[in-house]
Amino acid sequence: MTLHLYDTATRSERAFTPLVAGKVGIYLCGATVQSSPHVGHMRSAVALDVLQRWLERSGNDVTLVRNVTDIDDKILAKAAENNEEWWARALRYEREFSHAYTALGVKYPAAEPRATGHIQQMVQLIQRIVDNGHGYEHEGSVYFDVRSLPDYGSLTNQALDDLTPATDSPAEHKRDPRDFALWKARKDSEPETASWDSPWGPGRPAWHIECSAMAKRYLGDEFDIHGGGLDLRFPHHENELAQSRAAGDRFARLWMHSAWVTQSGAKMSKSLGNGLLVSEVLDQYHPAALRLALAGVHYRSMLEYADSTLDDATATWARLSGFVLRASDRVGAPTAEQVWVAELPEAFVTAMDDDLSVPRAFAHIHETVRAGNAALTSGDDEAARSALLSVRAMLDVLGLDPASVQWRDDSSTTGALVALDSLVRADIEARSDARANKDWAAADAIRDRLAAANIVIEDSADGARWSLAADD
Template sequence: MTLRLYDTKAQQLRDFVPSDPGRVSMYVCGPTVQSGPHLGHLRGALAFDVLRGWLEHRVGPVTYVRNVTDIDDKVLANATPDETWWALAYRMELAFSDAYSQIGIRPPTYEPRATASIPQMQELIGRLIAEGHAYAAEGDVYFDVRSWPAYGSLTRQSLDAMEAAADADPRGKRDAHDFALWKGAKADEPASAIWDSPWGAGRPGWHIECSAMSRRYLGPEFDIHGGGLDLRFPHHENELAQSSAAGDAFARYWVHNGLVTVDGQKMSKSLGNFVLAEDILRAYDPLVVRYALVSAHYRSSLDITESSFAEAASALERLRTFLVRLGRARGRGEYGWFATDLPDAFVAAMDDDLGVPEALAVLHETVRAGNAALDAGDVDTATTAAIHVHTMAGILGIDPMSERWRGHSDGAEARALHTLVTSLIDQRAHARAGKDWAAADRIRDAVAAAGITLEDTSDGTHWSIDG
């Protein structure tokens, strides 16, 4: 089997061949930290967390760099007299890290801040000027898009059909499409947001930041450049142009995740459907959020509705119920099993451009087979299924019995539900002992109406939420 990824630049699936066999280098555009994370940020970061995990499984170690854009027009605009731009940026950076951690997204290998690479940005700008692809004008520096015939190759647009670049004051531009590499200082900007440069005091443009940081930490050529679909233009188009014009091979594969809609509409503050990460993580178990966000193909648009989380919770409960049943059948709860091999259908799905929906279908089919084996008293076959379930779910980061997630089922709500159901089970057992079958049936029916299944076994009655 060969791992294939959809390359946005090539607009086709390509066999993934890293430049260094057995190792992968990946750069993903991280957040601009002018405000806190929303559902789309979680979905994007999660997509590359899953990709990273699969690359580690199939190829080898992954050097994963995801930046933080901590200096930007929006960051400066959201600062207040009581909170400087750099304090705001740091507070929001921590909010992103916390939200990512809650849904099990691992930290990258390194997470550079843009403000820590200003010299590297200036060096890259100097190379572009020397090569005739950039020019200084009235304190600003612009990339000369017409000097680079390949401009537009990522998004396959002709230059004259593109929108004009609106990322800087056009005072010195030769062409409306030229974009800012360096922005001259303005009188109303704080001194802490200004750096000296050969072209005058100022700060970097957005696009040059990622070109400089990816080069600094991964070199002039690296395997994968990732980000949200909304970054293809102008951000990634401009990154590709300036890095290539400076002589760097840059990214070998371009991978973009789809966006999130809410009830069929794009998230928008004006529509009142802008879903903040903190709100969604307050309302739902973080594992349920992770499952809901990972269940669609990473390149597809993901529409989130109330049922998305209910379906995710039911799917996770099916996994948990099977694994708990097996633990009882074996007489002990073991959660550390991992297979050295995986079902071929699971590998084929993941190798086919990270086909998580198909991989989840294999996972749940394995659960069904394991439950059927338990029903037939075949504990050995069920154990083999459980080992595969643990391994597949672990790769996707959704194993409900893993140490990472088991604590989430121990909250106040879970304890209250357990107490209530256990009390009903005791009442039903008392009714059955007294041969009051009508009362026992009423209790069982009431529990079933709440979506809870009771299982009578030789060692007592056990309950689970019906998926």
């Protein structure tokens, strides 16, 4: 099966064929570094990381570019509120985002350009847009003329007259209230360090232009995939596409958008008071559990974050890492090269090629783990060795191989999880034996003992599974 990906622009799954065979260019909208990263910020980074790993596992050379927005209205406003230099604030939170990406095993991008490092490219791009009749200047600011582009709104399938006015600048400065800013004239209230020279006078770039300029700089006039969170479709990505097309560039061939992380049905956001900081979550949970929680739900499905989300993910990580550790002790650990070249099960490949259907891929991983545990119990070392290699190869695609350099060095936490899983599994097996012998009192006693330790047992057709109970 050929890889199929859902294209937001066409609202359909399409067979993916790179612009250049064997080479894939991806642009991912990164962080606006105004404050600390929360769990919702990590969703698109993890989703595109899984895509990159799958493309590379399928034989492609991937160039992924993830930008840093280190100058914009929000950063300037937050810095002014806290009486600090805007550039110092931006750098501090950029480092926090970098730490969060690294903690979750997100691969380093091929380039991570900052907006402030590409002002020249932005000015050049704006000038092309103006020269082509799609932009105009007013009192030192430059605006995009949305009515000059016949297909404006095509990415999100919206008619121009149905769109709400752009809120990035006063409407009275524009020909149409829907026109959006390309360049913002410097305000007396803003620090001089937040402005650059331009043909229209001192000022700074508006939000949307930076990604058009940096994508072109690193990936060219046309590239394979543009990714980001669902909330960026409009106006950010719609405006990126309009700018680049107006300048004469073809831009992205396929658009991918990951869904939100929600709490009680609302998008995770600091403005709503429901943003869980990554640093706070990682104080309580293994980073692999957070990655597993984010990657385990299909990237286009909303992830409803609840108290039990990380507890369930922790239990799953313990089962996966526990099997890998026990099997490796028994039959020996495959090398990283063996894991990389191992043949992947057909069911797993089919799931991943179907728009990165990670939940289906995980189902096959769990089946293989069950088979591997059964092989360990029965003493079938050959079957255990085969299962171990297969499980590690599949988890490697998802960035979750417990024996990889990313995770194996965290021996204290991983060891505790493995030990917990081993103890709980022993009790589950004892409970299963008691139930088989119709010794209901003994079975209930085991369940109650585990419940007292905050461990919940759930029975299913595939056997019992455990998780940590949510705190009250």
